Amino acid sequence: MESPRNKIIIFLFLFFSLNIAASDKADIYSAYVSNNMTKWKSVIDRIENTGNKDNNLLLELVNYQYGYIAWCIGNNRNDEARNYLEMAEKNLSVLEKEVKNLSLVNSYKASFYGYRIGLNKLSAPFLGIKSIDAAKLAISLDKNSAFAYVQYANIQFYMPAVFGGSKKEAVMYYLKALDIMEINESDKKENWNYLSLLIVIAQSYLYLHDYTASLFYMEKIMKIEPEFGYVKNELYPQLLNKMKK
Numbered sequence: 001m002e003s004p005r006n007k008i009i010i011f012l013f014l015f016f017s018l019n020i021a022a023s024d025k026a027d028i029y030s031a032y033v034s035n036n037m038t039k040w041k042s043v044i045d046r047i048e049n050t051g052n053k054d055n056n057l058l059l060e061l062v063n064y065q066y067g068y069i070a071w072c073i074g075n076n077r078n079d080e081a082r083n084y085l086e087m088a089e090k091n092l093s094v095l096e097k098e099v100k101n102l103s104l105v106n107s108y109k110a111s112f113y114g115y116r117i118g119l120n121k122l123s124a125p126f127l128g129i130k131s132i133d134a135a136k137l138a139i140s141l142d143k144n145s146a147f148a149y150v151q152y153a154n155i156q157f158y159m160p161a162v163f164g165g166s167k168k169e170a171v172m173y174y175l176k177a178l179d180i181m182e183i184n185e186s187d188k189k190e191n192w193n194y195l196s197l198l199i200v201i202a203q204s205y206l207y208l209h210d211y212t213a214s215l216f217y218m219e220k221i222m223k224i225e226p227e228f229g230y231v232k233n234e235l236y237p238q239l240l241n242k243m244k245k
Contacts, residue, residue: 025190028064032192033228040068048087055100062091062108067192073118085115103142110135110151114158128163131155146187149177150197157204171204195221195228202235211243 024043031040044064047057065088072081089112096105113131117124135155138148153173159165178201181187181194188194198221205214218239221231 024060024064028067029190029192029195032067032195033225035229037068037071040064040071044068044084048091055095055098058091058095059101059104062088062095063193065091066108066111067196069115073115078119081115082119085112085119088112103138103145103148106134106138106141107145107148107151110138110155114151114154128155128159144180146177146180146197147193149173149180150193150200153177153200167204167208171201171208174201174204195225198224199231199235202231202239206235206239206242209242211239214239215243 024047027043028040031037031043044061047053047061047064050057053061065084069081069084069088072078072084088108092105092108092112095101110131113127113134117127117131132152132155135148135152138145139152142148150173153170155170156165156173157167157170174197178197181197198217202214202217202221205211205217218231218236221228222236226232
């Protein structure tokens with residue numbers, strides 16, 4: 001039987017861990033809104049170097065690495081992207097061996113295959129199929145996983161039409177993910193994934209020349225985060241210019 005002292009120690013450890021996780025989430029969200037990727041990197045580096053990570057913390061870490069890798073690729077920091085992708089894949093393999101959160105695990109697999117393609121276009125024929133299969137498996141394992149639908153939508157959006165891609169179909173899956181995410185208020189609060197999804201939807205409509213729909217989602221983002229520089233100073237003015245023409 002556990003002593004009262006041991007129970008107190010366990011409680012304090014769990015309380016401390018939960019508060020650290022909440023702080024990390026807030027820091028990542030703040031870094032996303034302010035485009036402070038140095039801050040983002042410092043959070044994932046610190047967690048990566050933390051020992052004895054439980055599954056929940058490991059999942060959070062993989063999510064933050066997922067976001068940082070995408071930023072690296074988008075900014076031609078390919079060597080750094082490869083480095084963090086290797087770390088993220090190792091963390092994901094630990095989660096997969098635990099046979100828990102398998103829908104999320106396969107969602108990340110789908111995205112990481114996509115990153116590999118982004119870093120080496122010649123791998124597309126082989127890894128593209130793996131990415132599609134992983135995304136479909138993620139959805140089949142959890143039909144209420146917003147993240148799984150986002151990954152399948154990404155595939156549809158970026159895959160050439162000749163191979164079955166469809167940007168209009170991608171938007172349908174993005175919206176499905178949004179519907180799921182907006183069911184719970186906790187999924188929207190200080191969640192960089194939620195803001196990112198709204199941006200992707202707004203950009204998708206912009207790409208499809210549906211300016212009214214794009215405006216709706218951009219204004220929704222600015223209502224949530226009025227000082228979100230990327231939307232306020234770049235995407236929104238870009239949309240207004242297109243609408244004038």
